[in-house]
Amino acid sequence: MRLTDEHDGLLLDLDGTVWSGGEGIAHAVDAIQASGLPAMYVTNNASRSASDVAEMLRNIGLTAHESDVLTSAMAAVTMAGRYLEHGDAVYVVGAPSLRKLVRDAGYELVESADGDPKVVLHGHNPDTGWRELSEAALSLQRGAKYLATNLDTSLPMERGLMVGNGSMVAAVTSATGVVPEAAGKPEPAMFEQAASLRGMRRPLAVGDRLDTDIAGGVAAGMPTLHVLTGVSGPLALLEAPPAHRPTYIGADMRALAEDPDALVPGAQEGFVARLDGSAVVLTGGAAGASSVGALRTVLEVGWAGADAPVEVRAESEAAEAAVSAWR
Incomplete structure (x- = not known):
């Protein structure tokens, strides 16, 4: 099963998610096209008109019209x-x-x-x-x-x-x-309006910034995918309050084609995490294990406590490599 199989549309942030400085982020265009889902581009960037945004999207290879864009x-x-x-x-x-x-x-x-x-x-x-x-x-x-x-x-x-x-x-x-x-994110109104404009009943909100893209999707009661291609990185995820926590975490937009069960916080790729005081201890890690797999493993434990952990302590070679890649 792919993540997109559970949804009937995408509410996509732009800066840090689809593009950076107007240039398509690696894998983003192909992933959006391959999803087969209608997309609404919901952006806090108020410096461009909807028609200009649509033209920029077409210039990086996406099919987009002015009506597919909602700006703050x-x-x-x-x-x-x-x-x-x-x-x-x-x-x-x-x-x-x-x-x-x-x-x-x-x-x-x-x-x-x-x-x-x-x-x-x-x-x-x-x-x-x-x-x-x-x-x-x-x-x-x-x-x-x-x-x-x-x-x-x-x-x-x-x-x-x-x-x-x-x-x-x-x-x-x-x-x-x-x-x-x-007016813009993290208020839920933009998400609700964008979904209504395209008749989406089971939209997935996708973004790179926890305090706007993800918080807005959460406030609107929508499942959210956080991609690690923009502003909020692994350490920000670990410290995120409940209102800023995404449903799914992906390295990039290719996560749209991945199994949703593999994208939620939880132990995976041979990693094991446990809480030790104010730290999460990460051990294990299979050969070729990824840094995002380590992150999902840590988040399950880190988000379970009343307070966010202040550090992650790596106690295996694979864990050290993964945590180093976060910074």
């Missing part, structure tokens, strides 16, 4: 409707695509706090600087509602982790004390 920018504009009436003023910190969504929704874009915006809508834009953040801060001081597309502190790119929207939001919050309401 789209979700944020929907959220803004709770606080705005047609023609109300909005100050946008974000990309041109976010400004277009706001304009198309019937709101007035203002260029500074002097335009008396009712809402500050903050999304990712690599060109955001001091001026834009300061105008947002001034708007909030004058009573505007603060909404963010997402709160991701970092953004996986080909050179490494870049500054994400959440870090820019943190600067405004530091200056004003105002914490925004966020």
Whole structure:
């Protein structure tokens, strides 16, 4: 049995899951195509329009249309409707695509706090600087509602982790004390909306970041697959609170074709784990055993306790090799 046999659709994160810096991550495209399942791409990155994202997906070999993409920018504009009436003023910190969504929704874009915006809508834009953040801060001081597309502190790119929207939001919050309401993951609404758009009844949420992709899927009551190709690595998994713990753990997107029973935390590949105080002791390991097999073995024991273990102690040659590969 394959993991995909248990589901009727995929809710896929992009950065760190499908691509990095716009380049397809190894095995991701082939795995998605081979799954045979419809896919919705659910991304916290608000710097691109849905049509641009779909074009980028086609450029790496995937079949994708604008209707297959749901961005946090789209979700944020929907959220803004709770606080705005047609023609109300909005100050946008974000990309041109976010400004277009706001304009198309019937709101007035203002260029500074002097335009008396009712809402500050903050999304990712690599060109955001001091001026834009300061105008947002001034708007909030004058009573505007603060909404963010997402709160991701970092953004996986080909050179490494870049500054994400959440870090820019943190600067405004530091200056004003105002914490925004966020539209994107880990809120469950994006997952629920994406599944509804494609009529999915048994979707699988897939991502690389525990505090957004996985937490959002868990909050929506959906099975989740965490892939080790992006932000959250093995040590983050070990320390994850229950609300951030995935159903399945895979090295990469090839996990979609693997037996689901082999992807859940549990002893495998000859490894044995036990709890010793605040440490998980890992021993054994068959010839050719993988680091992700060791990880699943450790997680079963580490997640069973009331507190997350503070270390993993390897006491076999295979265990040492596996744990070294995590770092």
